[in-house]
Amino acid sequence: MHISVMGELDSKAEADRLLECIGENCGCEIHITFLDANIVTPEVVEKIIKLQENSKCKVFVLKSYLYSYFLSLGIKCFLVKKKSILNKRCEISEKLSSRSFEPEKVEEFLRDIYDKYGFDFTEYRKDSIIRRIKISMLRYCMTCFEEFRKLVLTDQDVFEQLFLDFSINTTNFFRDPEVFTFLKERVLLCLDSYSHIKIWCVGCSNGKEPYSLAIILKELGMLHKVQIYATDINPYVIEEAKNGLYSASTIDTDIVNYKKAGGTKAFTDYFDITGSYIKVKDEFKDNILFFQHSVIEKGILNEFQMILCRNVMIYFDIPLQRKVLRHFYNSLDVGGFLVMGKSEGMLLNGGYEYFVDYNEKNKVYRRKS
Ligand SMILES: C[S@@+](CC[C@H](N)C(=O)[O-])C[C@H]1O[C@@H](n2cnc3c(N)ncnc32)[C@H](O)[C@@H]1O
Numbered sequence: 001m002h003i004s005v006m007g008e009l010d011s012k013a014e015a016d017r018l019l020e021c022i023g024e025n026c027g028c029e030i031h032i033t034f035l036d037a038n039i040v041t042p043e044v045v046e047k048i049i050k051l052q053e054n055s056k057c058k059v060f061v062l063k064s065y066l067y068s069y070f071l072s073l074g075i076k077c078f079l080v081k082k083k084s085i086l087n088k089r090c091e092i093s094e095k096l097s098s099r100s101f102e103p104e105k106v107e108e109f110l111r112d113i114y115d116k117y118g119f120d121f122t123e124y125r126k127d128s129i130i131r132r133i134k135i136s137m138l139r140y141c142m143t144c145f146e147e148f149r150k151l152v153l154t155d156q157d158v159f160e161q162l163f164l165d166f167s168i169n170t171t172n173f174f175r176d177p178e179v180f181t182f183l184k185e186r187v188l189l190c191l192d193s194y195s196h197i198k199i200w201c202v203g204c205s206n207g208k209e210p211y212s213l214a215i216i217l218k219e220l221g222m223l224h225k226v227q228i229y230a231t232d233i234n235p236y237v238i239e240e241a242k243n244g245l246y247s248a249s250t251i252d253t254d255i256v257n258y259k260k261a262g263g264t265k266a267f268t269d270y271f272d273i274t275g276s277y278i279k280v281k282d283e284f285k286d287n288i289l290f291f292q293h294s295v296i297e298k299g300i301l302n303e304f305q306m307i308l309c310r311n312v313m314i315y316f317d318i319p320l321q322r323k324v325l326r327h328f329y330n331s332l333d334v335g336g337f338l339v340m341g342k343s344e345g346m347l348l349n350g351g352y353e354y355f356v357d358y359n360e361k362n363k364v365y366r367r368k369s
Pocket residue numbers: 167168169170171172175202203204205206209231232233234237293294295296309310311312315341
């Protein structure tokens with residue numbers, strides 16, 4: 001039996017329909033092709049893994065995002081690609097790496113993207129954006145920026161791939177563990193006097209950062225009174241975060257970082273461990289609200305006691321960093337905490353107008369009154 005899945009498969013109803021189709025199959029081998037989906041629900045992931053355990057299912061995907069997601073969770077799958085494209089790559093890569101792009105043309109391109117698709121990258125750092133554009137051009141074997149520009153602005157799929165190239169989602173459980181130790185000992189306990197605590201995790205990627213925070217809060221006996229808002233510009237990492245399924249391949253490092261972060265129990269207490277993947281226990285999901293949101297958008301989220309925005313602002317130019325810091329100032333209670341990434345800070349972007357140092361080593365700041 002062959003099932004072709006068209007469109008995104010991120011709603012429960014669509015996922016249920018696929019599970020029903022699979023269920024109707026009378027025990028023979030199934031081939032499933034995902035044509036447009038970038039992400040699928042945990043039920044679909046778990047069903048495919050079960051079928052593959054009995055060698056009953058072959059999976060084909062067209063989107064590289066879903067391909068990487070499936071592989072990370074231990075699903076064997078094939079990425080469907082045009083062969084001719086693969087062969088041309090090396091030669092194009094050399095041409096592109098030496099090419100310089102006119103900054104004005106890149107700025108114009110980013111403005112066009114904003115007008116057409118509503119995503120604002122106009123104030124992201126140009127060196128990083130140009131590197132990402134080159135990666136995307138390589139994907140399509142293109143060397144002419146003007147042609148690529150036209151393609152992105154006329155073909156939504158090409159834009160979507162460029163968007164994914166712009167959004168760099170590297171993250172870990174308990175990333176920079178000493179920061180979590182510091183938060184535990186010197187920040188979260190300060191907030192314990194509040195009856196209700198609101199925390200905003202900006203650029204939360206696939207959720208490992210807010211789940212790490214939730215684990216620490218649970219161990220402090222504070223989780224029940226905390227609401228974490230976890231947001232990211234990229235809608236697919238948000239769906240991954242809601243799924244709460246992660247590769248088991250990094251578990252040794254996760255355990256080490258959890259211990260270094262001052263974890264008092266076992267990292268594995270908080271997950272259901274199944275062969276190739278781990279699944280966050282449902283109890284953590286009740287206190288975390290995941291949603292897609294760009295921190296550059298105008299709308300105000302406010303009255304937070306703490307904001308984590310780690311390893312996001314490195315991609316912004318200095319004026320944008322300043323705007324975002326003012327936005328955080330408006331979103332925090334007086335004395336509220338802001339936590340930035342280890343290579344970020346307040347020196348160059350005028351952030352000290354709004355914040356004072358609380359602990360520079362761990363990049364923790366407090367809102368001025
Ligand atoms: C390198 S990851 C950092 C993840 C996590 N905070 C950490 O430190 O492990 C940066 C994340 O910021 C997100 N991002 C980039 N621009 C954003 C924006 N304007 N609003 C919200 N998130 C954004 C990206 O999609 C990506 O998931």
